[in-house]
Amino acid sequence: MENEAQILGTALELEEKGFKFYSEAAKKTENETGKKIFARLAKEEQEHIESLREKFSTLYPEKKHRDIPVFEVKVSMYSGEVEALKTGRDMEKESIAFYSEWARGTLQPLFASLIEFEKNHLELLEAELDYVLKTGYWFDYFESSLED
Numbered sequence: 306m307e308n309e310a311q312i313l314g315t316a317l318e319l320e321e322k323g324f325k326f327y328s329e330a331a332k333k334t335e336n337e338t339g340k341k342i343f344a345r346l347a348k349e350e351q352e353h354i355e356s357l358r359e360k361f362s363t364l365y366p367e368k369k370h371r372d373i374p375v376f377e378v379k380v381s382m383y384s385g386e387v388e389a390l391k392t393g394r395d396m397e398k399e400s401i402a403f404y405s406e407w408a409r410g411t412l413q414p415l416f417a418s419l420i421e422f423e424k425n426h427l428e429l430l431e432a433e434l435d436y437v438l439k440t441g442y443w444f445d446y447f448e449s450s451l452e453d
């Protein structure tokens with residue numbers, strides 16, 4: 306995967322995977338805060354898709370964009386929000402690693418921007434996971450009570 310067209314195609318697949326997953330998780334998560342977080346992440350992933358498609362069209366106006374394969378992930382009623390948060394966290398780490406590896410040349414500014422978005426997504430997912438699991442941490446700050 307050395308040429309920019311292939312790199313952009315893979316980036317589009319990553320973002321499409323995230324969009325579809327977060328959209329589905331927002332529908333199936335019962336917790337209202339979790340539902341809002343997943344809906345927000347889906348919206349931001351859709352914006353990333355549009356940015357990547359625009360870049361692809363600019364670099365390769367002669368190529369027609371093909372359909373991106375659909376990522377099939379099911380969040381069962383039994384896996385719930387915790388499993389969705391962990392899956393989202395893993396997807397964000399995968400995206401950060403991919404963009405970090407290929408952020409060079411004409412793709413560097415776009416990928417650097419996407420890295421920052423994905424890091425923010427990762428932080429948000431980890432904070433919500435800490436809250437849901439009641440690990441005592443909220444945005445990297447230990448929370449304790451008088452009962453500790």
